[in-house]
Amino acid sequence: MPSAATPAPSPEELVAAATVVSLPMRVRFRGVLEREAVLLHGPLAWAEFAPFPEYADEEAARWLAAAVEAGWAGWPEPVRDRVPVNATVPAVGPDRVGEVLARYDGCTTAKVKVAERGQELADDMARVAEVRAVLGPAARIRVDANGGWTPDQAREALTRLSAYGLEYAEQPCADVPGLARLRRDLARDGVDVPVAADESIRRSEDPLRVAREGAADLVVVKVPPLGGVAAALRIVADCGLPAVVSSALDTSVGMAAGVALAAALPALEHACGLGTVELLARDVATPSLVPVAGSISVADALQTVRGDLVPGLTAGGGGDLAAGPERRAWWLDRLARCAALLPRA
Numbered sequence: 001m002p003s004a005a006t007p008a009p010s011p012e013e014l015v016a017a018a019t020v021v022s023l024p025m026r027v028r029f030r031g032v033l034e035r036e037a038v039l040l041h042g043p044l045a046w047a048e049f050a051p052f053p054e055y056a057d058e059e060a061a062r063w064l065a066a067a068v069e070a071g072w073a074g075w076p077e078p079v080r081d082r083v084p085v086n087a088t089v090p091a092v093g094p095d096r097v098g099e100v101l102a103r104y105d106g107c108t109t110a111k112v113k114v115a116e117r118g119q120e121l122a123d124d125m126a127r128v129a130e131v132r133a134v135l136g137p138a139a140r141i142r143v144d145a146n147g148g149w150t151p152d153q154a155r156e157a158l159t160r161l162s163a164y165g166l167e168y169a170e171q172p173c174a175d176v177p178g179l180a181r182l183r184r185d186l187a188r189d190g191v192d193v194p195v196a197a198d199e200s201i202r203r204s205e206d207p208l209r210v211a212r213e214g215a216a217d218l219v220v221v222k223v224p225p226l227g228g229v230a231a232a233l234r235i236v237a238d239c240g241l242p243a244v245v246s247s248a249l250d251t252s253v254g255m256a257a258g259v260a261l262a263a264a265l266p267a268l269e270h271a272c273g274l275g276t277v278e279l280l281a282r283d284v285a286t287p288s289l290v291p292v293a294g295s296i297s298v299a300d301a302l303q304t305v306r307g308d309l310v311p312g313l314t315a316g317g318g319g320d321l322a323a324g325p326e327r328r329a330w331w332l333d334r335l336a337r338c339a340a341l342l343p344r345a
């Protein structure tokens with residue numbers, strides 16, 4: 001049960017509840033082949049704190065607020081039992097697309113990374129074409145450029161990629177004015193590709209600006225950067241746009257928070273980017289929280305965080321997933337600094 005009266009745990013309490021793990025990834029994502037995370041054993045559940053290493057403390061503190069909600073306060077009530085999930089295809093060559101998609105059981109929506117640094121539109125075309133060929137005409141395909149295109153590049157790329165049929169384009173351009181201009185240009189040209197905002201929501205001081213300025217058709221929401229499930233629900237309601245829940249490259253523990261958000265949204269019209277545990281070569285829970293027949297059960301998500309993790313993984317010990325002493329010290333220091341930034345009830 002969420003409770004506004006639950007006081008935030010102290011920095012000492014959080015450090016005592018923490019273990020630091022390092023997980024190898026199957027494919028490079030965000031330029032890394034290894035994902036580090038702090039797992040916190042709270043009184044209600046396990047929680048995850050894993051802001052990307054380059055984020056400053058102020059931004060990382062929102063990720064910690066989301067972890068405190070998970071472990072200490074609890075999540076809003078679900079309104080559905082299962083959450084549909086998309087496959088996520090990193091910027092691999094077409095030769096690896098089949099192998100990536102095969103790991104997502106029953107997923108009929110795929111998100112394809114595009115505009116990767118060092119690659120060209122021809123690479124994106126080949127990757128998206130292969131996804132369409134593997135999944136067939138009925139599948140939904142969305143692309144995610146992570147802000148990598150100028151508005152003109154995005155117009156050209158999406159006009160060409162639209163030949164494969166796109167559900168939407170996620171963060172095609174880096175900023176809100178760019179997204180708004182692109183949306184107008186696509187409408188003028190008759191190119192039917194809706195625009196979704198991701199970074200413009202989750203890394204913004206003003207997450208409602210996208211909606212105010214008509215810069216997107218839908219919003220992508222992630223629990224950790226928005227400061228928790230309850231905070232994300234409020235942002236979606238205030239935006240008044242359809243929402244897609246996505247992950248931030250989480251372990252099964254972090255993924256459960258995304259499932260809790262997707263389960264609690266009043267409306268859910270799109271598959272969610274909550275299948276990315278498949279990108280990790282190792283995970284903290286058995287079984288892993290991965291889609292079965294294209295969706296994740298909400299009860300499975302709750303059980304994942306309320307039960308035991310893999311043998312040897314306890315607050316204070318990471319078993320054979322434990323990060324080395326230097327990385328452990330770096331993360332615990334960061335945890336304590338971010339904890340000091342949280343409002344204390």
Ligand SMILES: O=C(O)CCC(=O)c1ccccc1C(=O)O
Nearest residue numbers: 088111146246247248249273276
């Ligand atoms: O939405 C998905 O399918 C997976 C999540 C994802 O793509 C992602 C994962 C880590 C960091 C950024 C992003 C992103 O959506 O941009």
Ligand SMILES: [Mg+2]
Nearest residue numbers: 144170171198
């Ligand atoms: Mg994105």
